[in-house]
Amino acid sequence: MRLFATGRALRVNSARWSIASPRRSLIRIPLSHRPDALAVPRRALSSTAIRRTDEKATGANGTIINGQSYRKDEWTNTPETILSHVGRRLYLDENHPLAITRKLIESQFPTPIYGNYSEQNPVVSTELNFDVLGFPLDHPGRSRTDTYYINDKTVLRTHTSAHEQAYFQQMNRNEKTRPEEVGYTLVADVYRRDAIDRSHYPVFHQMEGARLWKRPETEPLKHSAETAAAIMKDVNSIPAHDVAVEDPNPTFHPERNPLQDGQHSVEETEAMAAHLKRSLEQMVIKIFTEASKAAASTAGAEPEPLKVRWVEAYFPWTSPSWELEVFWQGDWLEVLGCGIIRQNLLNNSDVPHRIGWAFGLGLERIAMLLFNIPDIRLFWSRDERFLSQFKAGQITRFEPFSKYPACYKDVAFWLPSASVSSGSAAGGAMPVHENDVMEIVREMAGNLVEDVQLIDEFTHPKTHRKSMCYRINYRSLERTLVNEEVNDLHEKVRGKLVDLLSVELR
Numbered sequence: 188m189r190l191f192a193t194g195r196a197l198r199v200n201s202a203r204w205s206i207a208s209p210r211r212s213l214i215r216i217p218l219s220h221r222p223d224a225l226a227v228p229r230r231a232l233s234s235t236a237i238r239r240t241d242e243k244a245t246g247a248n249g250t251i252i253n254g255q256s257y258r259k260d261e262w263t264n265t266p267e268t269i270l271s272h273v274g275r276r277l278y279l280d281e282n283h284p285l286a287i288t289r290k291l292i293e294s295q296f297p298t299p300i301y302g303n304y305s306e307q308n309p310v311v312s313t314e315l316n317f318d319v320l321g322f323p324l325d326h327p328g329r330s331r332t333d334t335y336y337i338n339d340k341t342v343l344r345t346h347t348s349a350h351e352q353a354y355f356q357q358m359n360r361n362e363k364t365r366p367e368e369v370g371y372t373l374v375a376d377v378y379r380r381d382a383i384d385r386s387h388y389p390v391f392h393q394m395e396g397a398r399l400w401k402r403p404e405t406e407p408l409k410h411s412a413e414t415a416a417a418i419m420k421d422v423n424s425i426p427a428h429d430v431a432v433e434d435p436n437p438t439f440h441p442e443r444n445p446l447q448d449g450q451h452s453v454e455e456t457e458a459m460a461a462h463l464k465r466s467l468e469q470m471v472i473k474i475f476t477e478a479s480k481a482a483a484s485t486a487g488a489e490p491e492p493l494k495v496r497w498v499e500a501y502f503p504w505t506s507p508s509w510e511l512e513v514f515w516q517g518d519w520l521e522v523l524g525c526g527i528i529r530q531n532l533l534n535n536s537d538v539p540h541r542i543g544w545a546f547g548l549g550l551e552r553i554a555m556l557l558f559n560i561p562d563i564r565l566f567w568s569r570d571e572r573f574l575s576q577f578k579a580g581q582i583t584r585f586e587p588f589s590k591y592p593a594c595y596k597d598v599a600f601w602l603p604s605a606s607v608s609s610g611s612a613a614g615g616a617m618p619v620h621e622n623d624v625m626e627i628v629r630e631m632a633g634n635l636v637e638d639v640q641l642i643d644e645f646t647h648p649k650t651h652r653k654s655m656c657y658r659i660n661y662r663s664l665e666r667t668l669v670n671e672e673v674n675d676l677h678e679k680v681r682g683k684l685v686d687l688l689s690v691e692l693r
């Protein structure tokens with residue numbers, strides 16, 4: 188089962204892992220950022236608007252994030268290494284590839300219809316991240332093995348959809364002052380405890396967007412033909428394109444992908460789906476046309492003709508729902524998740540008389556292929572050899588400046604007898620979960636680890652104890668590591684595995 192469109196999946200079903208980087212049978216995990224003492228170089232910030240949010244301070248001795256103190260409790264599992272990423276706001280640094288990608292996407296959702304926003308504070312309530320969107324209580328995305336909790340009621344957002352309600356409420360508040368702004372995009376950093384590889388990192392960025400239409404306040408379904416006609420008028424103002432689109436399924440399907448019965452008519456659903464599909468196709472075609480131009484400029488080849496396809500999907504707050512995939516360099520790549528927003532969410536967000544669609548996508552994945560960036564850790568680099576290669580408004584191919592030698596070390600251990608290694612139920616206690624192993628390596632070695640692979644696992648035939656062996660590949664993006672340093676890091680990892688997970692080293 189996949190939990191989100193933009194990256195997270197349950198490892199039990201490796202077949203549905205990201206199409207962008209097909210999962211090998213081994214689990215490879217490059218690890219997180221190490222806070223370093225280098226000052227942030229001052230770079231120009233661009234002008235995406237910041238929506239104001241209320242931040243609530245809590246008692247002393249809490250976790251301090253953005254100058255606010257948050258209470259800690261037994262749910263707290265967010266380490267300093269992760270918190271050190273808060274506030275970098277790479278998407279505003281106008282010569283940074285994430286900002287260039289953000290701008291390219293925003294250009295497809297222009298004012299005055301769409302407001303383009305960013306959300307600075309990654310701390311959100313579990314209510315906004317999960318409950319308001321209809322995530323069931325036992326949804327695995329709520330698990331402490333998958334999500335960074337600040338405390339039982341507060342998390343680092345796992346997706347930008349956590350802000351949907353706030354943006355719908357804002358649209359209602361601005362109804363008189365900005366009536367023409369009926370949609371938005373927003374960009375923000377998101378956080379997931381995850382098994383990751385060269386294209387996965389515990390902190391990444393998403394963009395979210397939505398578009399709403401008003402309906403008559405009384406008996407909207409009686410007037411649904413007019414509502415649908417108004418939406419179709421907007422559909423017809425989106426320029427047509429000539430890219431091949433595979434869309435084999437009906438717009439909705441009673442079992443697999445239902446329309447919201449009793450809430451939306453067939454015509455309304457068809458019209459919103461047409462608007463959503465045309466708008467998102469247009470955006471994706473823009474991005475991938477730029478990407479194939481950049482690729483062809485270095486490869487010297489003719490750009491490949493583009494192909495896109497719509498796939499049925501499921502998200503708790505939209506129905507029907509889809510994913511949009513693009514055929515890119517020989518593979519179908521998932522680019523975004525989207526759907527018709529559940530009326531329940533709109534009713535609870537001060538816009539009961541509106542209907543509409545929403546989407547969300549991961550920025551790094553798109554930026555990696557636009558700029559040919561081979562390792563997701565590079566986005567966090569403060570190295571001028573990386574940063575100086577990119578310029579606002581230009582899609583250029585990244586020239587690797589060097590590849591420093593790798594140094595791998597194995598660690599093998601017995602799991603504590605009662606534990607299982609493959610995940611835990613939502614919330615509650617944490618047995619040994621692979622994400623916990625990853626988190627320890629991240630804590631100790633930060634960005635000096637390129638990936639971690641599970642290279643062996645077996646169960647002892649007599650004792651039934653389970654043994655795991657991980658290979659940790661240490662490599663800096665910026666310098667050659669000396670042996671002593673790696674030995675030291677590895678010893679620390681081994682020690683922490685014992686201290687925190689009660690494993691027995693072999």
Ligand code: DAH
Pocket residue numbers: 190191192193194345346347348395396502505523524525526544545546547548
């Ligand atoms: N939040 C989803 C994710 O992280 C992406 C997404 C799907 C956003 C559907 C949406 C949506 O707004 O309607 O994968």
